[in-house]
Each structure stands twice: as C-alpha cells, then as structure tokens.
Amino acid sequence: MNKFSFITVITTISLFFFASCDSTKGSTDGDNQADVTGNVSIEDAHSFSNTNQIRTTHIDLELDVNFDNKTIYGVARHTMEHLKDTDTAIFDINGPEIQKVTLGKKGHEKETDFIIGTKKEFIGQPLSIKIDKNTQYINIYYKTTEDAGALDWLDPSLTAGKKHPYLYTQGQAILTRTWIPVQGTPANRITYSADVTVPKDLMALMSASNPKKRSEDGKYHFEMRQPIPVYLIALAVGNLEYRSLGKNCGVYSEPEMVGKAAWEFVDLNKMITAAESLYGPYKWDQYDVIVLPYSFPFGGMENPRLTFASPTLLAGDRSAVSVIAHELAHSWSGNLVTNATWDDFWLNEGFTVYFENRIMEELYGKETADMLALIEFQELEVELDEFMKNGQEEDTHLKLSLNGRNPDDGMTDIAYVKGAFFLKTLERDFGRRRFDKFLKGYFEDHQFQTLTTEQFKKYLIEKLIKPNNIKFNVDAWLYEPGLPKNCISITSPRFEKIQDLADQFAAGKDIFKQPKKKKGKKREPALARDQYTPQEWQVFIRQLPKKMDPARLALIDEKLDFKNWGNAEVATEWFCLSIRSGYKDPRPQIKKMLMKTGRRKFIWPIYEEFYAAKGEDLQWALAVYKEARKNYHPVAVGSMDETLHYKP
Numbered sequence: 001m002n003k004f005s006f007i008t009v010i011t012t013i014s015l016f017f018f019a020s021c022d023s024t025k026g027s028t029d030g031d032n033q034a035d036v037t038g039n040v041s042i043e044d045a046h047s048f049s050n051t052n053q054i055r056t057t058h059i060d061l062e063l064d065v066n067f068d069n070k071t072i073y074g075v076a077r078h079t080m081e082h083l084k085d086t087d088t089a090i091f092d093i094n095g096p097e098i099q100k101v102t103l104g105k106k107g108h109e110k111e112t113d114f115i116i117g118t119k120k121e122f123i124g125q126p127l128s129i130k131i132d133k134n135t136q137y138i139n140i141y142y143k144t145t146e147d148a149g150a151l152d153w154l155d156p157s158l159t160a161g162k163k164h165p166y167l168y169t170q171g172q173a174i175l176t177r178t179w180i181p182v183q184g185t186p187a188n189r190i191t192y193s194a195d196v197t198v199p200k201d202l203m204a205l206m207s208a209s210n211p212k213k214r215s216e217d218g219k220y221h222f223e224m225r226q227p228i229p230v231y232l233i234a235l236a237v238g239n240l241e242y243r244s245l246g247k248n249c250g251v252y253s254e255p256e257m258v259g260k261a262a263w264e265f266v267d268l269n270k271m272i273t274a275a276e277s278l279y280g281p282y283k284w285d286q287y288d289v290i291v292l293p294y295s296f297p298f299g300g301m302e303n304p305r306l307t308f309a310s311p312t313l314l315a316g317d318r319s320a321v322s323v324i325a326h327e328l329a330h331s332w333s334g335n336l337v338t339n340a341t342w343d344d345f346w347l348n349e350g351f352t353v354y355f356e357n358r359i360m361e362e363l364y365g366k367e368t369a370d371m372l373a374l375i376e377f378q379e380l381e382v383e384l385d386e387f388m389k390n391g392q393e394e395d396t397h398l399k400l401s402l403n404g405r406n407p408d409d410g411m412t413d414i415a416y417v418k419g420a421f422f423l424k425t426l427e428r429d430f431g432r433r434r435f436d437k438f439l440k441g442y443f444e445d446h447q448f449q450t451l452t453t454e455q456f457k458k459y460l461i462e463k464l465i466k467p468n469n470i471k472f473n474v475d476a477w478l479y480e481p482g483l484p485k486n487c488i489s490i491t492s493p494r495f496e497k498i499q500d501l502a503d504q505f506a507a508g509k510d511i512f513k514q515p516k517k518k519k520g521k522k523r524e525p526a527l528a529r530d531q532y533t534p535q536e537w538q539v540f541i542r543q544l545p546k547k548m549d550p551a552r553l554a555l556i557d558e559k560l561d562f563k564n565w566g567n568a569e570v571a572t573e574w575f576c577l578s579i580r581s582g583y584k585d586p587r588p589q590i591k592k593m594l595m596k597t598g599r600r601k602f603i604w605p606i607y608e609e610f611y612a613a614k615g616e617d618l619q620w621a622l623a624v625y626k627e628a629r630k631n632y633h634p635v636a637v638g639s640m641d642e643t644l645h646y647k648p
C-alpha cells in the first residue's frame with residue numbers, strides 16, 4: 001500500500017487500543033527457519049489459525065457476486081497440508097455467515113462439524129473444523145454479510161460512467177477474512193484459482209491471470225500460480241476496459257477514464273525495465289494497473305499482477321506516478337518477500353519506499369528523487385514528534401508490538417519512511433554497488449517466502465556487515481525509538497530555493513513582481529505555477545507559517561490558483577493551510593474534493609483541520625461529511641467517524 005497518513009494516524013491509535021484483548025499468542029521469536037511454504041510456525045497475534053499443524057496450500061474459490069443484495073455467495077475449497085498431528089483445522093473469519101463445511105474432493109464431499117469461537121476485536125472469530133489425519137480438502141460454504149469490511153459495493157452514481165454498479169476489495173491488513181474464510185496469517189503462502197460469476201454487463205478481475213475483454217456470460221476463471229499471502233487476494237467487478245501499455249503491462253478502468261489513465265501511466269513499461277535492472281526479473285508475468293472509482297481509500301494497493309489505484313493519481317500532468325513506482329516495487333518487497341507478521345510490516349514498506357525512490361531516480365533523475373525523499377522525511381519528522389509527545393515511543397521502533405491492537409496501527413511513517421532511511425543509511429555506509437548486490441541477493445534468496453525482522457537482521461549481518469567489516473548500529477535502528485544519529489541527511493538545492501521563496505513571501509515580499517531586466521540578459525518572467533513542480537509547491541506551502549493572513553492566501557490563489565489545481569497532493573496542503581488561517585475562498589473546492597474522493601491521505605487531514613478549528617468551521621465540515629460519508633470505503637468511514645467523533 002502506498003503511504004497514506006500524516007499526523008492523523010497517531011491521534012487515533014489510542015482509540016483503537018483494546019486493552020482487554022489478552023491474546024495467548026506471543027510475538028515472534030525469529031528462531032524458526034523460513035522455507036518455501038513460509039514461516040508457518042511463527043506465532044501471529046492477528047490470526048487464530050493453526051498453520052503450524054495444518055495449513056492451506058491452495059484455495060479454489062467459487063464466487064457468485066450478487067449486486068441486488070450486495071452479497072457474495074461463496075465456496076472456499078482449501079487444499080491442506082498436514083505438518084503435525086491434529087484433529088482440528090482453524091481458520092479466521094470476521095463477518096462471513098458459514099452455511100456448511102464439507103471434507104473431500106468436489107462431488108465426493110461429506111459434511112463435518114465446526115465451531116465458531118468468541119469474537120475478538122479486530123481479529124474476528126476462529127472457525128474450528130473437525131478433520132482426521134487423512135483430510136486433504138476442506139470446503140467452506142458461506143455468504144458475505146454487511147460486516148464485510150473488505151468489500152466496497154458502489155451504486156452507479158459513485159462510478160465514472162454512472163450506469164453500472166461496482167465492487168472492489170481491500171484485503172490488507174487482515175480484511176480478507178471478512179469475505180473469504182482463510183488462515184489469515186501472512187506467514188502462510190498459498191496459490192489460488194477462482195470461478196467467478198458476475199452480471200453479464202460487467203467484467204471481473206482478480207490479483208491473478210486476467211481477461212482483457214468482457215465475457216458473454218458473466219463467468220470468469222482466474223489462476224494465481226505464484227504463492228501469495230492471503231491479504232493479496234483481490235477482486236474488482238465493474239464496467240471495465242483494457243489498454244495495453246507494453247508487452248506485459250497495461251491499464252484497466254471504466255471506459256470514461258481509461259484513455260486518461262493510459263496517458264498518465266505511459267512510463268509503466270520503462271518503470272518495469274528500471275526495476276528489473278535494479279533488483280532482478282519481475283516474477284509475476286503480467287503487470288497491470290486498475291484505476292478504481294474515487295471511493296478507494298488508498299493511493300494504491302499492490303495486489304499482485306494487478307495494482308489497485310486511486311483515480312486521484314490521474315493528475316493530468318503525470319505528477320503522481322511515484323505511487324505506481326511504489327506499487328510496482330512491491331512486486332519484490334512485500335509480494336515476493338513478505339513480512340511474516342504485522343509487527344514486521346516495515347520489511348514490506350520500508351523496502352518499498354526505498355525501492356520506489358530508486359525507480360524514480362532511474363527515470364527522472366537524482367534531483368527529483370531527492371525532493372520526493374525529503375518531502376517524506378518532513379512527514380516522518382512531524383509524526384515522530386507526535387509519537388514522542390503522546391508517550392508512544394515504542395511505536396517509533398521499526399519492529400513493532402501490535403498484539404491486541406489493530407494491525408493498521410502499524411501503517412505509519414515509521415514503517416515506510418524510517419524503514420527507507422535505514423536502508424538509505426546502509427547504502428551510504430556500504431556504497432551503492434555493494435548494497436545493491438546485497439539487496440538483489442536478498443530478494444533472490446527469499447523469493448516467495450516470508451521473513452521476520454530477526455531473520456532479516458541475521459541475513460544482513462551475515463551477508464553485508466560481516467564480510468565488509470564495517471560497524472553499523474543495526475539494533476538501534478530496529479529496536480530503539482526515534483531516529484539514530486547516523487541517519488543519512490539529504491540535501492536538495494531545489495528544495496532550498498523554494499523554501500527561500502516561501503520565506504520571502506511570509507516576510508511580506510512581493511514575489512510576483514517581474515524581476516528587473518539585467519543588462520545584456522533577457523528579462524526573466526514573473527513567477528508562475530509552471531516554473532516549479534507540484535512537489536516544489538508542496539514544499540512551498542509547508543514552509544509558510546502554520547497560519548497566515550487570509551488576504552495573503554487570496555493573493556496566491558489569484559496568481560497561482562492552487563485551489564483549482566488537479567494535483568490532490570498540493571490541493572490538500574493548500575486546503576489545510578486555508579482552514580487553519582480562516583481563509584474561506586476554497587470552500588467550494590474543498591467540498592467538491594470531500595464529496596468526490598475517499599482517499600484517506602487527502603480527506604483525513606482536511607477533516608482533522610476542521611475538527612481542530614471547531615465552531616462554524618466544524619459545523620460546516622460535519623454537514624459535508626454527513627452527505628459524503630456514503631461515498632467512502634468502510635476503512636475510511638471508520639477513521640473519519642473517530643476523527644470527527646461522529647455518530648451515525
């Protein structure tokens with residue numbers, strides 16, 4: 001998943017915390033050896049499953065997607081592997097209604113007993129199924145309910161075409177169990193196949209082999225032959241069209257958006273080539289992107305073979321493509337080598353942010369890559385401050401301890417940016433050539449496996465630190481709060497130039513006046529928006545005082561028109577500053593954004609600002625939220641309800 005939060009995540013953490021949840025499962029100990037099947041004997045505080053005794057190796061899904069009652073009728077046929085003697089196979093569910101469970105091959109099935117255990121917050125319920133030592137196939141018949149937090153059912157009004165309904169799933173971190181009964185730990189890898197029936201006028205796609213055209217009868221067959229953790233099982237159903245962008249890549253979207261998407265992601269093929277030249281061959285055959293409707297709560301989700309992306313990436317100027325570089329990078333870090341538990345989440349995201357930045361450097365040069373890294377570093381510093389202020393030092397460790405909490409609490413800038421800066425610092429000390437060789441080997445040696453932080457540490461010491469005989473404070477980075485002193489510092493002249501411009505404006509200088517003509521030189525033009533990139537303008541806004549005179553902000557809108565800019569990153573920063581400053585001109589644009597997009601990265605900080613502003617501002621925002629709430633994915637609704645203290 002792409003990085004989605006600013007400071008906002010932290011304020012909700014204490015609310016998510018569930019003190020009475022005393023899981024008997026401890027955290028990981030890291031002594032277990034990884035093998036091709038994954039770290040199945042690792043204890044995972046976020047799964048009831050007994051994968052150390054019996055584990056799923058393959059799931060064959062039969063799914064009937066019914067838009068009339070917003071229900072999926074499913075059969076999940078699990079192929080099992082016995083690792084130890086047991087008479088019970090335990091699965092995770094959180095929402096699905098179990099109708100019956102059978103054992104045996106399809107057509108030769110016998111019903112068996114099952115028990116559904118007590119519900120635990122965030123995690124759901126254990127589904128315990130009676131088996132014997134010969135049980136090879138377990139078939140779970142079920143239907144989804146309103147509690148399926150992974151499913152976003154959209155009425156036609158929320159799509160680009162406005163004619164057809166739409167459905168998409170979001171499995172990470174532990175939501176797959178809300179629509180499919182699974183052994184929900186990322187430590188176990190499975191292959192899957194699926195037969196999916198949808199209304200005839202719609203196309204279905206999965207994180208698997210995909211059709212390029214709509215079928216006549218609404219029936220689709222999918223295969224995912226590479227083993228994946230279950231959070232990567234994904235489904236999208238809608239009125240969809242495909243555009244190829246190269247020999248093994250392309251883009252899906254509604255017909256109304258597909259042309260725009262193909263234009264925006266024209267560099268996709270180049271990105272794949274750049275990524276492969278860095279860290280070895282792409283192992284998933286095909287790489288496509290689907291641009292979803294606006295309610296999708298994230299910038300992107302790295303579902304294998306088919307990245308799910310927000311239409312907010314279609315900025316019209318290719319300025320938001322780094323999210324695609326990020327999701328593509330996950331084809332190595334995360335999808336190929338996966339965190340064994342959610343406490344090791346930084347192994348997915350820290351590597352991916354590092355890798356994303358390297359792809360951006362290959363494609364657009366070091367200056368651009370450094371700017372992007374610095375923007376993220378600023379966000380990390382703000383977040384670290386907040387954590388420290390709130391006494392949440394432990395949440396700034398790379399290795400987390402999320403036992404009893406929602407694993408989404410770990411999706412902060414610590415995993416993403418502190419993780420990436422750890423790797424950048426290693427790169428600085430060991431040199432790029434040696435570090436790249438190490439990383440390439442790391443991906444190759446652990447492909448289709450899962451890893452704990454401890455296993456990574458051991459590998460790092462053995463393969464990089466010891467052979468080169470260089471001292472490095474690995475434990476401080478992994479297990480201590482804040483940022484170690486040796487953290488790499490990045491400088492960017494362009495970054496400094498735009499910060500200087502912001503300082504001049506804040507000091508009252510007229511930055512829009514055309515510079516005087518210098519003797520013998522052409523007259524320089526007056527300041528205009530296209531002289532700087534959206535990232536630079538983002539830095540400009542951040543550098544301004546937290547609150548400003550509304551008249552000064554109005555002047556910027558008059559000259560640079562930030563409030564109407566299609567780039568949502570800039571718009572969000574601008575709207576937040578406007579709200580804090582009591583500058584009300586952009587209200588119609590803010591309302592438009594909140595009504596249209598459900599991407600949490602953008603709407604969350606805006607609602608936070610309104611909540612902090614209180615009074616009339618908050619009342620206005622609450623009225624908008626009341627109207628917009630139905631347009632958001634359940635994941636976003638949960639966060640906004642908390643932030644606004646909203647009770648439906």
Ligand SMILES: [Zn+2]
Nearest residue numbers: 001002349352
């Ligand atoms: Zn990610």
